[in-house]
Amino acid sequence: MQDISAPISARGPIIAGLVIIGVTFFGAGVWASTAPLASAVTAQGTVTLEGKRRAIQHLEGGIIKSLHVREGQEVHAGDVLITLDETQANAAVVRLRTQLDTQLALQARLIAEQSGQENISFPAELKARDTEPKVQEILAGQQQEFNERRKTLVGTVDLLQQKITQLQRTIDGLKAQKESRETQVKLIREELKSLESLLRKGLMNKSRVLELQRGSAQLDGEIGDVTAQIGRAQQQISEAQMQIIQTQQQFREDVVSQLRTAESRAADLQQQVFVANDISKRLDIVAPQSGTVQNLVVTTVGGVISPGEVLMEIAPKEGEFLVEAQVSPLDIDNVSIGQIAEVRFSALDLRTTPVIMGKVVSRSGDRIEPNNRPPYFRVQVETPPEEMKKLQGRKLQAGMPAEVLIQTSERTLMNYLTKPLTDQIRRGMNEQ
Incomplete structure (x- = not known):
């Protein structure tokens, strides 16, 4: 009798295990197909002051005679930034x-x-x-x-x-x-x-x-x-x-x-x-406002300035901060005005600096193609005052780097896993 009942007693745990495994996979499949997961577009950005950063240009261009400022230098409105050679003029x-x-x-x-x-x-x-x-x-x-x-x-x-x-x-x-x-x-x-x-x-x-x-x-x-x-x-x-x-x-x-x-x-x-x-x-190029010299392009006396070329930017010290993010052209389709964004200020201690929530307030109409850099779309993220209070006195400065995560539509895990395959099938059908 003991020899006959031994297989029967072993079959029960096996069946129970298979049932548990099946239920687990079924539950995981249902969860993967129905449970929403948040997705986001990641972009690198820069802290700016809303509507106040001024690009410094010269209408006709010329040859640099004297360069009076350096990167990061503080200037006052009316200060001479660059003096052009007067010979040709x-x-x-x-x-x-x-x-x-x-x-x-x-x-x-x-x-x-x-x-x-x-x-x-x-x-x-x-x-x-x-x-x-x-x-x-x-x-x-x-x-x-x-x-x-x-x-x-x-x-x-x-x-x-x-x-x-x-x-x-x-x-x-x-x-x-x-x-x-x-x-x-x-x-x-x-x-x-x-x-x-x-x-x-x-x-x-x-x-x-x-x-x-x-x-x-x-x-x-x-x-x-x-x-x-x-x-x-x-x-x-x-x-x-x-x-x-x-x-x-x-x-x-x-x-x-x-x-x-x-x-x-x-x-x-x-x-x-x-x-x-x-x-x-107008041989003296002067600062239109007080602030800090940023993105200084010209550094050589005797260099040639092209007409309308952006020579530097003057970032003011006061004003409401914005974050300008550079979004890849591949991701811009997922970004629209009003979306929620998470901002992390890379220049501050990430262990003690909280994440600041903001929202997308503008997006450039066309992509920007700077020299020797990948093209991008400019996206501005506004951080409300109540969120900025989380910094607890930490000082921000225009030009500081920031990391931006722009929340997009929610998708299930199954969507993430099958999207590459469905995209490939769709492209193949279009080619046919």
């Missing part, structure tokens, strides 16, 4: 000022030519600086140009005027010749009239009459030739007069065209001179 002012002076003097000369003045009336701003060698050179150059152009115009008109006078004299001479010949013709005709009666009575030789008739015809031809010469001379006078009008008209049109161009160029140069003067006055 001052040279630009001088160059543009000279070009503007030239255009203003040119305008004055053209106005004098347009109105027919005998002298140039230069603007007061040039007369006030006529002791400067460059201004003297510009004024003298325009005065010389004025004299030469006036001399050329007057000379051209005078030559044409002389030609007209000479032609008029020629016409006067031709008219005198014409009158003389006409008088001769008149006398010959009167003589012929008296001889014709004698010829009819036979008291006169016919050869004499014919001779006078030939002389009359010759004089008529000469009168016609002289008349033609007078006509040609009068035509030449008209052409010369037209040339005078055209020369003067062309001169005036050229003056008007040049004056319009000079006025436009002067207006443009005045704006450029204003900008150049403004640049020369």
